[in-house]
Amino acid sequence: MDIIRVEGGHPIEGRVCVSGAKNSALKLMAATLLAPGKTTLTNVPNISDVHVMGKVLKGMGATIEVVDEHSLVIDTSAVDQWEAPYELVAKMRASTAVLGPLLGRMGKAKIAMPGGCNLGARKIDMHILGLEALGVKFDTEHGYIYADAGEGMHGETVTLEFASVGATENLIMAAVRAKGTTVIDNAAREPEIVDLANMLNEMGAQITGAGTPVVTIEGVSELHPVTHRVIGDRIEAGTFIVAGALMAGDAGVEVVGFAPHHLGMVLKKLELMGIDFERIEGGVRVYRVDTIRPVDIQTLPFPGFPTDMQAQVMVLSALADGSSVITENIFENRFMFASELVRMGANIRIESHHAMIHGVKGFSGAQVTSPDLRGGAALAVAGLIADGTTEVSAIHHIDRGYEHFVKKLVELGAHVERVTVPDPIDD
Numbered sequence: 001m002d003i004i005r006v007e008g009g010h011p012i013e014g015r016v017c018v019s020g021a022k023n024s025a026l027k028l029m030a031a032t033l034l035a036p037g038k039t040t041l042t043n044v045p046n047i048s049d050v051h052v053m054g055k056v057l058k059g060m061g062a063t064i065e066v067v068d069e070h071s072l073v074i075d076t077s078a079v080d081q082w083e084a085p086y087e088l089v090a091k092m093r094a095s096t097a098v099l100g101p102l103l104g105r106m107g108k109a110k111i112a113m114p115g116g117c118n119l120g121a122r123k124i125d126m127h128i129l130g131l132e133a134l135g136v137k138f139d140t141e142h143g144y145i146y147a148d149a150g151e152g153m154h155g156e157t158v159t160l161e162f163a164s165v166g167a168t169e170n171l172i173m174a175a176v177r178a179k180g181t182t183v184i185d186n187a188a189r190e191p192e193i194v195d196l197a198n199m200l201n202e203m204g205a206q207i208t209g210a211g212t213p214v215v216t217i218e219g220v221s222e223l224h225p226v227t228h229r230v231i232g233d234r235i236e237a238g239t240f241i242v243a244g245a246l247m248a249g250d251a252g253v254e255v256v257g258f259a260p261h262h263l264g265m266v267l268k269k270l271e272l273m274g275i276d277f278e279r280i281e282g283g284v285r286v287y288r289v290d291t292i293r294p295v296d297i298q299t300l301p302f303p304g305f306p307t308d309m310q311a312q313v314m315v316l317s318a319l320a321d322g323s324s325v326i327t328e329n330i331f332e333n334r335f336m337f338a339s340e341l342v343r344m345g346a347n348i349r350i351e352s353h354h355a356m357i358h359g360v361k362g363f364s365g366a367q368v369t370s371p372d373l374r375g376g377a378a379l380a381v382a383g384l385i386a387d388g389t390t391e392v393s394a395i396h397h398i399d400r401g402y403e404h405f406v407k408k409l410v411e412l413g414a415h416v417e418r419v420t421v422p423d424p425i426d427d
Ligand SMILES: CC(=O)N[C@H]1[C@@H](OP(=O)(O)OP(=O)(O)OC[C@H]2O[C@@H](n3ccc(=O)[nH]c3=O)[C@H](O)[C@@H]2O)O[C@H](CO)[C@@H](O)[C@@H]1O
Pocket: 023, 120, 121, 122, 123, 124, 125, 126, 127, 128, 162, 163, 164, 165, 166, 167, 188, 190, 300, 301, 302, 306, 307, 308, 330, 331, 332
């Protein structure tokens, strides 16, 4: 098995360019189903989740040409299947993003029910309720959801109970091919939704209001393929900014390739914590912090503090000069990371969806396990400042969403390596 080994205490310096956003690229790949022909996506991150989405699309009859490491030509001309099988949905929940596009393209879909994951139950009832309002009939049998749009979908006003990112995306991707006008009220406002709407509009869709709580979609009869660049990954950027705040040398660390306004609330909270950074072309330069001020944080839909940055910022809170509370409002089980950080010396008590964090003077390197994608990356970042060596296992979680994570850290001067070690349970 592969682990990431981090030798703590070495300053990092220089510039890191983040990759395209996982949470955008996966949805854009699904959306290519709506435009028969060859869509080119650039700035696609080379991560395992993108490979899984590629397999989902190929299973439907698409072909994918890898032009270079970050550019894919996805040809959906010959798509004639409408199933997302269990093996792939179980590997990657974002596979459910093909539901809306399949309904738009084929009028039907068969999707393995995603079930829960290590973050929580992650239901898709809001996706289903919204699509039912557009006229889609649903059935579930043998662990699969069958969706049928019959003679076609019709526009409707859909009010989401919660500003769900996935439900907003599936509804937009179905509604672009519905007859008439769909209005999504209480829509998610994440930058990835805007990226998706931008690409669909380039394809000929008529979507207005993306990035606001009310998105209006006028259905169109066809969409055409385009070339589109995926936005930079704000969460990868945030992860490296935290690393810089902990370990930057005198010249700071430049994190570029993303739009700082996509990380507005994170930067605001970091500022309150005493982290010093400045805007530079295409990103920020962050400096090492001497004393971290304790600041309470709660995760919320955009423009609130993103759940995907909760673990990384908890690393800072755990070293703050005082106590703070982090409240997780999106996923009921996203604190597993905290118990691993405790193994490195952090003082964190979890009560329901609150983490009570009492700052400690430092971490001590330890063997820890990635509980999930962001938690795994955060443990490696904690290892940068820890005393001694930290070994992070279960790094397949990190591979899902961070391209060349170790290489990027090494290029900044960190003492980090990816090594293959014998699996301790094998003789
Ligand atoms: C609002 C929010 O922060 N969404 C995050 C969520 O998106 P993702 O699209 O995965 O999740 P949603 O935004 O849909 O879900 C947010 C919450 O609503 C619940 N829910 C959702 C849909 C539904 O039909 N029924 C239901 O109960 C989920 O279980 C979860 O507790 O995870 C992604 C990966 O970490 C993040 O990039 C997104 O920023």
